[in-house]
Amino acid sequence: MMLVIAGLGLYGLRDITLGVLEYIKKADKIFVELYTSIIPGFELQELEIFLGKSITVVKRSDLEGRWIQELLDVARDKLVVLLAPGDPFIATTHMSLKLEAIKKGVKVTCLPAPSVINAVSASTGLDFYKFCRPVTIVKPQRFYFPSTPYFVLMENLMKGAHTLFLLDIDVERGYAMDISEALKVLVELEKRENKGIIDENTLFVAVSQASSPNEVVRAFRLSDSFCSGSPPHVLIVPGMLNLIEAEALQVLAGATHEIISMWNNRVRRIINQNSSLHACTR
Amino acid sequence: MMLVIAGLGLYGLRDITLGVLEYIKKADKIFVELYTSIIPGFELQELEIFLGKSITVVKRSDLEGRWIQELLDVARDKLVVLLAPGDPFIATTHMSLKLEAIKKGVKVTCLPAPSVINAVSASTGLDFYKFCRPVTIVKPQRFYFPSTPYFVLMENLMKGAHTLFLLDIDVERGYAMDISEALKVLVELEKRENKGIIDENTLFVAVSQASSPNEVVRAFRLSDSFCSGSPPHVLIVPGMLNLIEAEALQVLAGATHEIISMWNNRVRRIINQNSSLHACTR
Numbered sequence: 001m002m003l004v005i006a007g008l009g010l011y012g013l014r015d016i017t018l019g020v021l022e023y024i025k026k027a028d029k030i031f032v033e034l035y036t037s038i039i040p041g042f043e044l045q046e047l048e049i050f051l052g053k054s055i056t057v058v059k060r061s062d063l064e065g066r067w068i069q070e071l072l073d074v075a076r077d078k079l080v081v082l083l084a085p086g087d088p089f090i091a092t093t094h095m096s097l098k099l100e101a102i103k104k105g106v107k108v109t110c111l112p113a114p115s116v117i118n119a120v121s122a123s124t125g126l127d128f129y130k131f132c133r134p135v136t137i138v139k140p141q142r143f144y145f146p147s148t149p150y151f152v153l154m155e156n157l158m159k160g161a162h163t164l165f166l167l168d169i170d171v172e173r174g175y176a177m178d179i180s181e182a183l184k185v186l187v188e189l190e191k192r193e194n195k196g197i198i199d200e201n202t203l204f205v206a207v208s209q210a211s212s213p214n215e216v217v218r219a220f221r222l223s224d225s226f227c228s229g230s231p232p233h234v235l236i237v238p239g240m241l242n243l244i245e246a247e248a249l250q251v252l253a254g255a256t257h258e259i260i261s262m263w264n265n266r267v268r269r270i271i272n273q274n275s276s277l278h279a280c281t282r
Numbered sequence: 283m284m285l286v287i288a289g290l291g292l293y294g295l296r297d298i299t300l301g302v303l304e305y306i307k308k309a310d311k312i313f314v315e316l317y318t319s320i321i322p323g324f325e326l327q328e329l330e331i332f333l334g335k336s337i338t339v340v341k342r343s344d345l346e347g348r349w350i351q352e353l354l355d356v357a358r359d360k361l362v363v364l365l366a367p368g369d370p371f372i373a374t375t376h377m378s379l380k381l382e383a384i385k386k387g388v389k390v391t392c393l394p395a396p397s398v399i400n401a402v403s404a405s406t407g408l409d410f411y412k413f414c415r416p417v418t419i420v421k422p423q424r425f426y427f428p429s430t431p432y433f434v435l436m437e438n439l440m441k442g443a444h445t446l447f448l449l450d451i452d453v454e455r456g457y458a459m460d461i462s463e464a465l466k467v468l469v470e471l472e473k474r475e476n477k478g479i480i481d482e483n484t485l486f487v488a489v490s491q492a493s494s495p496n497e498v499v500r501a502f503r504l505s506d507s508f509c510s511g512s513p514p515h516v517l518i519v520p521g522m523l524n525l526i527e528a529e530a531l532q533v534l535a536g537a538t539h540e541i542i543s544m545w546n547n548r549v550r551r552i553i554n555q556n557s558s559l560h561a562c563t564r
Binding site: 013089095096123131133161248 | 298371
């Protein structure tokens with residue numbers, strides 16, 4: 001009859017929408033995947049009690065394997081709801097399912113939900129329109145140490161834009177990268193690539209459990225000590241800060257006026273260097 | 283006591299969250315601004331009846347003027363909720379209010395909501411991580427014809443990234459830019475700037491009323507005829523499309539395989555041109 005793919009948002013049961021509740025009420029079968037992100041304060045049992053319905057947890061190996069054929073067979077005649085943390089379509093996993101369903105003739109309804117991508121602007125005051133491509137910092141492996149985060153950061157800074165780093169997470173193995181680990185990866189990438197982007201004066205903004213009551217937002221330089229909250233975390237390197245953003249980082253993230261103007265000067269130099277490098281091509 | 287700034291999401295009452303409802307239940311005073319975006323299917327009266335409370339509409343001139351001092355005076359002793367379309371912090375308007383409140387010693391709680399920024403990935407299948415800086419196409423005035431959208435598009439394409447154009451809107455004057463008007467602006471910018479980005483073969487994806495039951499998603503070239511839905515609209519110029527994105531544009535947006543591979547070839551040429559231009563700087 002229909003497959004509903006719906007988001008649970010960012011904190012406990014708080015971000016569940018009226019639209020999701022309506023479909024859940026009518027649902028013949030409810031599944032939830034909890035591996036693409038962590039929802040702080042979320043308890044499956046609490047949700048089941050609240051809804052008065054039982055919910056089946058599905059794993060990555062289910063949703064990315066043959067099991068989805070079974071799911072689609074059920075959804076052909078029944079109303080099936082699949083719940084996911086945050087907004088389901090920020091992770092790319094669920095798009096394959098949506099396309100597969102449509103190709104099999106199963107109707108699909110997607111219900112959006114708040115995602116950390118929105119929340120960081122509210123938490124930090126950094127202008128959403130100035131964020132360029134987000135990038136995930138993945139846990140380095142012995143033979144796998146991708147430099148993408150470093151080059152995305154460099155490109156963004158050359159335009160004065162903000163960079164949002166999402167930190168690697170493997171919920172099924174109980175792993176969530178913390179801020180220090182992410183910083184270590186960036187420092188190591190600086191050593192390898194050596195473009196002079198990351199040093200003790202680079203300005204970072206760390207956000208833990210964005211939008212939750214336990215949210216922690218901190219602006220700091222690599223040389224500063226800082227404390228972060230509990231996962232999930234995101235890390236930002238801001239670009240050129242306008243007046244409101246500069247004020248926001250002071251009011252919301254504990255930055256000082258001096259640190260902000262030093263950082264703005266540095267970003268200005270990076271932008272100017274970049275334009276003069278490009279001058280020969282014009 | 284507290285100022286709660288909360289989002290209403292994208293369609294009717296569907297995206298109202300449990301968190302928003304809880305605060306509204308306890309609220310002493312509820313305001314709503316409806317000028318930063320359009321929520322299709324939303325009726326203020328329906329919301330008032332649903333909540334059993336009356337809601338005061340505030341205008342741009344209120345929220346961006348002296349009235350916010352009155353608001354903050356009330357919020358000092360009472361629970362005040364301000365509702366906004368979409369996610370309130372995607373528009374920059376509400377950050378000034380948040381900062382002003384905190385500086386005045388008023389506690390602020392921000393409740394995130396789904397925004398069109400999330401919905402476009404669900405609607406089009408275009409990978410969220412490949413969207414670079416979004417940019418608004420503003421209605422050109424006699425002496426004001428900003429070229430920002432054109433140059434943001436060019437920058438993004440040179441990296442193979444997607445560009446999201448938000449279309450100008452002036453709810454209080456009943457104006458919402460439609461897709462044809464946005465295309466005209468881009469064509470005019472091509473004439474003025476002449477970098478060979480926009481021509482009859484440029485691939486566009488238009489999304490009207492993203493995520494709503496009346497959503498319309500169409501992929502087309504400038505030379506194709508197309509029909510769009512009702513506002514609000516967004517317009518996308520995709521970058522390099524991977525396999526899932528290419529399939530999604532066929533399944534969800536009516537593109538053909540041929541159009542997609544022609545576009546991918548063109549984006550590849552733009553990326554390569556850009557790298558050879560840069561070669562002299564390396």
